[in-house]
Amino acid sequence: MIYLDHAATSPLLATARQEFYRASQYSWGNPNSVHSFGIAAARELERAQRIVAYCLSCEPEQVIFTSSATESCRLAMNAMMYECGGGTAISNFEHKAVTAAWLESFTYYKPNNSVSGFAHIHTGNETGEIYDLEKAFEPYTVCFSDCTAAMGKAPIDFRHRKWSYIAGGGHKFGAPIGIGVLIAKKPEVIRKLFHPATPAVPLAAAIAQALFFRTEHIAEFADTAGYLHDRLIDGIMEEIPDAQLNGTKYRGNEKTQSPYITSISFPNIENHALVLRMSADGLMASSGAACSSGENEPSPALLESGYSAARARGAVRFSLDYKLDPCAYEFSHDLGIDLRRDEAIIDHAVKIVAQNVRELKKLSPSRDKA
Numbered sequence: 001m002i003y004l005d006h007a008a009t010s011p012l013l014a015t016a017r018q019e020f021y022r023a024s025q026y027s028w029g030n031p032n033s034v035h036s037f038g039i040a041a042a043r044e045l046e047r048a049q050r051i052v053a054y055c056l057s058c059e060p061e062q063v064i065f066t067s068s069a070t071e072s073c074r075l076a077m078n079a080m081m082y083e084c085g086g087g088t089a090i091s092n093f094e095h096k097a098v099t100a101a102w103l104e105s106f107t108y109y110k111p112n113n114s115v116s117g118f119a120h121i122h123t124g125n126e127t128g129e130i131y132d133l134e135k136a137f138e139p140y141t142v143c144f145s146d147c148t149a150a151m152g153k154a155p156i157d158f159r160h161r162k163w164s165y166i167a168g169g170g171h172k173f174g175a176p177i178g179i180g181v182l183i184a185k186k187p188e189v190i191r192k193l194f195h196p197a198t199p200a201v202p203l204a205a206a207i208a209q210a211l212f213f214r215t216e217h218i219a220e221f222a223d224t225a226g227y228l229h230d231r232l233i234d235g236i237m238e239e240i241p242d243a244q245l246n247g248t249k250y251r252g253n254e255k256t257q258s259p260y261i262t263s264i265s266f267p268n269i270e271n272h273a274l275v276l277r278m279s280a281d282g283l284m285a286s287s288g289a290a291c292s293s294g295e296n297e298p299s300p301a302l303l304e305s306g307y308s309a310a311r312a313r314g315a316v317r318f319s320l321d322y323k324l325d326p327c328a329y330e331f332s333h334d335l336g337i338d339l340r341r342d343e344a345i346i347d348h349a350v351k352i353v354a355q356n357v358r359e360l361k362k363l364s365p366s367r368d369k370a
Helices: 014-026 036-056 069-084 096-105 133-137 187-193 201-216 218-239 271-280 300-304 309-313 339-363
Strands: 063-066 088-090 117-119 142-146 165-169 180-184 244-246 261-265 315-319
Touching: 014 036, 014 201, 036 063, 036 180, 036 201, 063 069, 063 201, 069 088, 069 096, 069 117, 069 142, 069 165, 069 180, 069 187, 088 096, 096 142, 133 142, 180 187, 201 218, 218 261, 218 339, 271 315, 271 339, 300 309, 309 315
Parallel strands: 088 117, 117 142, 142 165
Antiparallel strands: 063 180, 165 180, 244 261, 261 315
16 A cells, blocks of 8 residues: 555654553543642643644744644634734635635624735645745734644744744644644633633643654655655656646755645546546545545636646645655654655556556546646
8 A cells, every 4th residue: 555645644653652642641631620630631731832832933832732723723713803803814725624714704703804814824735835924924914824734844933933823733744633733822812712622631742742753853854755756746747748747846946845745637537536546556645635635626726826627627636754654663763764665655656646547548538638
């Protein structure tokens, strides 16, 4: 099995699993309780906050643990709407978690033509494009960025950026499913608007450990993933000459392209059919963001990027990690990195893609090219 769908979810890192077990055994109390078990859990939670704050360059009290990136986005959007009195806008590249939260917030706040709040995604979850947030946020006073595709994979400096809120989800970088994080410049706004659930202390410990591990090796992992990212693109383009890259290669575009995500369109091919056939042959990829990969409509993000509907319908997202063997042990001296092994995995993936594209072209009626 070849897994190239890390932007949907990633395998649990051994270091995060170990931390989860440790905290589950020794810090399973409710951190809101005043007895010794609650105090121990509260200290564990504060430790996790300090670790996340170190990784994202913020203050520990600005770290709020949630159940997911989706919940973090919803909290941030509602808080931004509250701060701006309804005067908010979002970019055309947002994940559905942000779009839905923004539309939902108008149930409680009337639209205001004086827009002072703006949301813009950090890294596109379909193409891996890294956006210029300094330019995007320049006219606004309250700014939110969905950093789900960037957290643990790109440097994030909350303290020195014009950000009011950022969000992320642990399962995108090796923590368990069920834990997310929201960083709030004014956490008191979140506390005023929402009553928090009982914190999941073991999950908080796990996401903090996964984020710390990724942050400590962030440049090395990006370099390795970037090499594999470009090898995959080169291989597919060589095998399928009419394939179309949606975005850029990583080398030479390190500031604007994530090394972990690439999108490639195959003319006259329906992406859902290709993804299903590749899955049957042992290659896992997706036809877009995980929340919408089962839909037949062309990706709004690709359309907004200027690509045609036909090209968007033929787009497949391949998302990588710094190691492509889910069983590779990161506690080893090489952190689980084995380029020879992963080159072979990429090359095998290219063969599976090429074989299925060719077979589908024989089966599919010709359509207008993108």
